[in-house]
Every structure is written in structure tokens, then in C-alpha cells.
Amino acid sequence: MGNDVVDKLKKMGFMDIQLHQIQLGLSEGLPVEIYANPAFDWFQMEEIRKGLKAKLDVTCYAKPEIPYEKMRQIRKGLQEGIDLLPYMDWNAGVLKEFRLARLGDIDLSKYIKQGYDAQQLAEIRKASEKGIDLEVHINPEFRAASITEIRKGLENGVDVSLYAKNTYSWQKMRELRLGLENQLDVSKYSSHFYDWEQMREIRLGLKAGVAVDGYCLLRYSASEMYKKRRELLLQSHVNGAAFYKQMEESISNILSSEDALEAHGLRNHVESKEIVQTNDSDKLLLGKEHLTLEFRAGNMEAYITIGVPDGIVERDVLMDFLKEKKVKSGISDPAMELICKGEYGQSPILIAQGKIPLKGEDGWYEYFFRTDVQKKPKVLEDGSADYKDIEWFEVVKEGQKIAYYHGAKDGTDGYDVLGNVIKGRKGTEKRVLKGKGFRLEDDKKTYTALYNGMIRLEGEDLSVVNHVELDEINMTTGNIFFDGSIHIRGNVSSGMAVKATGDIVIDGNVEVATIETEGSVMLKKGMNSSGLGVVKAGKNVVSRFFESTKIIAGGNIEVDKCLNSHLYAKGMITATRVLAGGIASSESGFYLNNVGNHAGLRTVLKVQINETARNDYHNILFNIKDVKRQLEVLNKTYNDLMEKYTAQERSEMELFQKVENAVFVKQKQLDKMKELEIQLKRIIDKEKLVSVVISGNAYEGTVVEVGSGRWEAKNHYNVTIKQQNSEISVYNN
Secondary structure, three states, X not given: OOHHHHHHHHHOOOOHHHHHHHHHHHHOOOOHHHOOOOOOOHHHHHHHHHHHHOXXXXXXXXXXXXXXXXHHHHHHHHHOOOOOHHHOOOOHHHHHHHHHHHHOOOOOHHHHHOOOOHHHHHHHHHHHHOOOOOOOOOOXXXXXXXXXXXXXXXXXXXXXXXXXXXXXXXXXHHHHHHHHHOOOOHHHOOOOOOOHHHHHHHHHHHHHOOOHHHOOOOOOOHHHHHHHHHHHHHHOOOOOHHHHHHHHHHHHHHHHOHHHHHHOOOOOOOOOOOOOOXXXXXOEEEOHHHEEEEEEOOOOEEEEEEOOOOEEEOHHHHXXXXXXXXXXXXXXXXXXXXXXXXXXOOOOEEEEEOEOOEOOOOOEEEEOOOOOOOOOOEEOOOOOEEOOOOOOOEEEOOOOEEEEEEOOOOOEOEEOOOOOEEOOOOOOOOOOOEEEOEEEOOOOOEEEEOOOEEEEEEOOEEEEEEEEEEOOXXXXXXXXXXXXXXXXOOOEOOOOEEEEOOOEEEOOEEOOOEXXXXXXEEEOOEEEEEEEEEEEEOOOEEEEEEEEEEEEEOOOEEEEEEEXXXXXXXXXXXEEEEXXXXXXXXXXXXXXOOEOOOOOOOEEEEEOOOHHHHHHHHHHHHHHHHHHXXXXXXXXXXXXXXXXXXXXXXXXXXXXXXXXXXXXXXXXXXXXXXHHHHHHHHXXXXXXXXXXXXXXXXXXXXXXXXXXEEEEOOOEEXXXXXXXXXXXXEEEO
């Protein structure tokens, strides 16, 4: 656009930021006359320009009276095949949530009619996407943040009816949800008269196992509760328990060992004849005036010092002295006896010691199924893998008890030497199990399976997946399509298809068939499909052998022997015996034994470059440059307005507010793009570490392609191939 044209447009009332959108449209070959109108702000121009670029009929929304936020949702809807024009009365936020829900086949219209706002609808949509029905627990009076807490509670398997009430703020709901998830006694703080900060202090006390009954009273403020909770934690020696436990053990040794008693001054081991007397009648009888007492370790210990080195103290005198000093508990009889006999030194003597409170046993889950299924074949002496007896999963029955929670135990109380009781901390409760396919019974401890299926435990996530067992798949049984996991005990005949959403395990042989799943595939014998069979898995594929088969895996491929097949994996490809013939492509590398054969069978190994990540990386670099350019224009407009108008004038100027907001939004957008740039760069850099490891023979006919590099084997043995600085490097293992 020439300077004369720019000047002409400026005279028509266009600002630089509007001119920028017109310039972009012209550079993209778009009919800019549709939006080259000063009545459109630059946000509206951008939405019309993007619609034109996407070859949409923008005339339905290219109207100055339609705010740019609505334009954006209409444009995106048109690109996604969703017509939002009948709903123009809704605000932009509601349109956005309605559009996003429609993409997931979710209908929010009934909630919109009930008056839920955009933020509330977002939470309802998120719940629906996970198959969670919020309808019975919510109403339009709940804030979006409250609905968030209800959604999270349902996702984590807690009884949200305990807090899904209008009497609770979202902060109070959060405290109750966290308590329920950690299996705490929330009745201690469920009264709606508490403020949420008080609830928090009680919850944290329960979680730490301290006795909250002493401070969970409404008359205490949250700050007062905090102080009392901290005092209880200190009393129970949360921070010093290990130290005091060690001290208790050492003192126990002191009182039971004559050598240790001497070393700590409880016996007089000085060999001076002037001090040591063997006849008690020769020793001076001492009174309380010769005794001093010192408390240590927060009144957990009392040390007595005797001013005269060669005297004795009668037991009654010593007890009266301790009573006057209010020492009531933990008095040491061995130390008393030594003092009464005059067998002490000049060092302070530990006369009384408190008892350390002990924390109770932590809560734990008892599982009624095996949690250690390895899913790995047994490696035989010759290095091959035995797939016959491999265990892939554990199966449970509907109604079967699968887990039981044993609650945390109360702690053992302790005391100090003054007789004060120090409450032992209760053990730590485990979080409730999250997942699907099971029911938590009314006792809130017993978990039972909802249906027959395969069970998995990963951390605190428990799931029972629908599972079916079949004898074999042939023309009589027909093809199998199942929402869950499939275990086929026999063979799969030619022409058949087995499709599932869970894992597929086949014990027998597989002929020319199609095996497809979102989960993993395990073939205990293998598959020979004459070049026509396909195995496609969203996760891993494990098999004893493949011959003339196409395998696609979203995870790893692990095979004992593979002949003339086409393999593709996002993860690693491992062949424990041989891989000969065909093409194998991996994004993560290879670990192989013996590639090709003596006849020079052509075998191609490709380290697949993640072109999507590379394209995204280049695109993000371009977009960053574009956003920086937009920010430059915005900042120029912003600075111009700052110079031309006073703060008072700018505060009433809609244009300034839009520009100021746009600068903030664009800067946030730029920051997110830079984060994505870093993530993509890490993916690309990681590819440089990918290697092809061949333990054994790499026969002639073997070709390795890494990126743009290529290497051909000439009967090599034990080699590693990788790309360095755009060139292939080969190392001996």
C-alpha cells in the first residue's frame, strides 16, 4: 500500500491499527472493501478478514452493530459447520460454550434457557465431556466456582451432596471437597456458620492428625485457630519427633548401661580418694538447698544438679524437691537411686523424662486382586521371548469386592515431665480412589466392581474396564466390535475384524484379519496375513511373531520375530530375535537383534521425524513474528492516545479501553506462543538423541534412514546408528 493511499485512508478516519488489517488483507489477496469501513473497529476487521481468508460467507456477520466477540464465535462456528446465527440474542460467552459443546455432541440449550452464564456453562460442558451429570446437584444460583467444586468432587468420587448447597460459598465447598477426598471427618467443620478460613484450619488439623476438638469452636477466629493448630503440632513434635525419639532411645541406653551412666555423669568415675567414699556413713547428708533443677526440650526433660560433690540425698527429700518443682511424670528410679547413694558427678543428671507421643498407623488400602501383573514375556535362555504364559490383565466379576480401605489409627498420647498430656497424632488418611467401573459402598470403605471386566490400578486411579472373553473369531461368530477389552482364547480366521476401545489379547493364531483398538494388542502366538492383515493400536503392540503384516502403534512395538512386515510406532520398536524384510518406522528408535538375512533381504529402518512438531515449530515462529508486529502497531496507537489525551479523557474513551485491553491480550498470546515454541523445540531436540541399536548382525541389504541421512549395512555386527549434525554416525556397541 503506497504512502498516498495510506494518507488518503487516514484522512477518511482510519487509524494505524485499522490500516494494518487492510494491509494484511491486501497482501492475502482478499476483497478488503467488505471491511474497509471506519465504522468497523480493528477487532471486527480482523474477524472479517479471517473469515474471508477461510472462504466463508462473511456477509452474515460483517455488520458494524455486531460486537467482535460475537463475530469471532460466528466465524469459528461456520468453520466448524455450526450455525450460530439463530442464537444471536445470546452473548458471546454463551455462544462460545454452546459452540464448544456442540463439537462434543453436547447440548447445553436447556441450561442456557435456565439462565446459566458462560462460566457456569463452561463447567457443565467440562463435566459432560467426562460423562458426569451435574444436573441433580446444581442450579443457576451457584457461581461458576461452586460448580467447579461440585464437578471436581464427582470426578474424584466423593459424595458431593454433603456440600452442594446454596448455604456454602465456593471456598467452603472446596474445603469440604478436599476433606472428603482425604477421607477426613468433615462433620467437624461442616457447619455453614464457619467461614472458609476457619474450615481450612480445622481441615489442616485433621489432616495432620492433631486433636482439633480443642479449637474447632466458632468463637475462635481463623487466626486464633491457626495459632492453636501450630501449638498442637509443636506439642506433638511434628518437626522434632525424630530428634526426641532418638533422644529417648539414647537415654534408655544411658539408664541401662553402667558404662554409659559413667560417661554421662550419673556415676562418679573420678578416681580421686578425696571424693570417692565407699562408706555411705562418711558422706554428707544434703538438703533441698543443695539442689537445682533445669527443664529442657520444652519440659520434656528435667535435669538436677547437686552442689556438693560427695553427699547423699534421702529419697523423701528428693521427692519433695521434685514435687515443689511440679515434676510429676517420667521420674527415673535408677537416677534417684544413684543420687540417694551419692554416686553422681558434677554434670547435670537426667532425673525425669517425658514420653514422646506416637503417630497412629496411616490409612491403607487392601486390594482383592493382583496389582503386580507385569505384562511382559518371559526371556528364555537363548534370548528369545516366551509369550505363551504371559499375563496381560486381571479380571474381576460384577459385584466382586475389589478393595477395602482401612482407616488411619489414633496416635498414642505422650506427656511432659510436668504431667501435661501431649496428644498423639492420628495417622494420615489416604485419598479416596478415583476412576471408573466400580462403586463405593455405603460404608465408604468397600469398593465393588460394577460389571465383569479387566481391572487396573495406577497410583490412586482404579478402573474396571468392560471385558469380554470369546473362544474364537470366525465366519460363524462374525466380526467383533466391543466398547471395552477383548480376550480371545482361540484363533482369529481370515477376513475377520476385531475392534475394541480397550485392550485386545489373542491366545491363538491370527490370519488375514483386522485388529484395531484404542488400547494395546497382545498376540500370544502371532500373525501371518499375506500382506493384507492389519494391527492398529492406540498404545502398545506385543507379539511372538509377525509375517507379512502391517502394524501401527501409538506406543511401542515389541516382537520376537518379524518377517516382511510394515511397522510404524510412535514409541520404540524392539525385535528380540530377528527383523528381516519390509519397512519399520519409529519416532523413538530401535533396539533389535539381527536385522536382514544372509540372502541380503532388503530391510529398511526409518527413524521417523515428527513432521507435525517441525511444521508447528515453523508456524509458531511465523505467528510469533506476526503477533509482535501487531503488538508494535497496538503500542504505537496506545502511545499516540496517551500523548493526545488526558487521563480523564482516556478513562471515558471506549477506543482507548479497547486498545489497552488488546495490548494486554496480545502480550498474553505472545507469552503462550513462546512457551509453545520452547516445548516444540524440546521435541525436535529430543529427536537428535534417537538411535538404532543393533545387537547381532546387520546383514547387507539393511538400510537405516535417520532424518535426511542414510546408512547401508555391509554385514556389520553390534552397531548403533544415530544422526549427529545432520550426518549419520555409526558406533560399535
